[in-house]
Amino acid sequence: MDDTAVRLTGLTRRFGAVRAVDNLDLTIARGTTLALLGPNGAGKTTAISIMLGLTPPDAGTVSLFGRSPAEAVRAGLVGAMLQDSGVVPGATVREVIELARALYPRPLATDRILATAGLTDRADRRWDRLSGGEAQRARFAFALAGAPDLLVLDEPTAAMDVAARQAFWAAIQRYAAEGHTVLFSTHHLHEADEFADRVVVLAAGRVVADGPPAEIRGLAGGRTVAFDLAGATADGLERLPGVRSVAVRGDRVVLCTDDADATVLALAADRGFRNLEVSAALETAFLTLTATGTEH
Ligand SMILES: Nc1ncnc2c1ncn2[C@@H]1O[C@H](COP(=O)(O)OP(=O)(O)OP(=O)(O)O)[C@@H](O)[C@H]1O
Numbered sequence: 528m529d530d531t532a533v534r535l536t537g538l539t540r541r542f543g544a545v546r547a548v549d550n551l552d553l554t555i556a557r558g559t560t561l562a563l564l565g566p567n568g569a570g571k572t573t574a575i576s577i578m579l580g581l582t583p584p585d586a587g588t589v590s591l592f593g594r595s596p597a598e599a600v601r602a603g604l605v606g607a608m609l610q611d612s613g614v615v616p617g618a619t620v621r622e623v624i625e626l627a628r629a630l631y632p633r634p635l636a637t638d639r640i641l642a643t644a645g646l647t648d649r650a651d652r653r654w655d656r657l658s659g660g661e662a663q664r665a666r667f668a669f670a671l672a673g674a675p676d677l678l679v680l681d682e683p684t685a686a687m688d689v690a691a692r693q694a695f696w697a698a699i700q701r702y703a704a705e706g707h708t709v710l711f712s713t714h715h716l717h718e719a720d721e722f723a724d725r726v727v728v729l730a731a732g733r734v735v736a737d738g739p740p741a742e743i744r745g746l747a748g749g750r751t752v753a754f755d756l757a758g759a760t761a762d763g764l765e766r767l768p769g770v771r772s773v774a775v776r777g778d779r780v781v782l783c784t785d786d787a788d789a790t791v792l793a794l795a796a797d798r799g800f801r802n803l804e805v806s807a808a809l810e811t812a813f814l815t816l817t818a819t820g821t822e823h
Pocket residue numbers: 542545546547565566567568569570571572573574714
């Protein structure tokens with residue numbers, strides 16, 4: 528049996544001048560829990576939407592368990608929990624779950640779905656009267672209905688409080704431990720770090736980093752040091768202490784460093800600079816990683 532759950536090749540999707548997804552290649556082995564991590568607008572939702580066959584790509588191909596998205600969804604191989612999915616007015620949680628089960632050839636038992644999603648005591652509540660966190664868990668239950676081999680979750684914990692998040696991740700981990708493949712998107716490095724075995728960082732529609740959580744944490748845990756060269760040369764910056772990467776855009780330089788203090792001290796001793804900024808923002812690190820200027 529092919530052990531590949533997801534294979535995306537050369538996926539591209541533009542909206543006007545924006546390349547929401549830009550030549551994305553991604554292969555996910557069965558049984559992996561993968562976090563798609565990236566700042567707002569990185570292309571996570573668009574990539575997921577293409578993967579599920581909801582948005583057509585301008586270029587590229589999607590294969591889920593060797594099938595097209597539509598075939599895989601129809602066969603119950605894929606369950607998805609999307610942002611802002613609608614509700615059936617007036618129906619209870621149990622009724623909506625029953626409705627979802629009827630769509631699939633080999634659904635999970637209703638009680639199992641409710642228990643997995645932590646909704647057993649909310650089964651007879653109207654779906655449209657659930658709290659934000661409960662509604663998220665109800666969407667998760669809906670995604671589980673077909674007993675999917677691949678669970679796709681787009682920013683699943685957005686509306687949840689701390690207790691709801693914990694219960695939710697415990698449920699996801701149980702599902703993953705049964706050998707299922709889970710793909711979730713998030714802005715939160717700590718969620719990716721804690722719950723994924725592989726983290727793919729997207730920025731401007733491209734993969735800028737891909738690896739185990741510890742590796743990605745190391746990458747994002749440093750600082751960025753930005754400054755204007757003010758006529759000085761960019762040569763040799765990569766040899767300053769702590770520096771991992773150097774991006775030059777016009778006169779502006781952005782360094783990624785593990786030790787900002789040492790980098791700045793050495794920089795000051797070495798050459799002039801202006802408009803120094805030291806930042807820990809993950810988003811800045813993402814931007815640095817996607818900088819298109821001169822890369823070293
Ligand atoms: N239907 C659309 N029409 C026009 N532009 C779009 C559309 N959908 C997405 N975009 C643009 O494509 C880019 C990627 O958006 P996308 O929603 O995929 O990112 P994201 O990583 O999911 O962001 P977020 O974390 O904010 O949900 C953004 O610049 C967005 O404005």
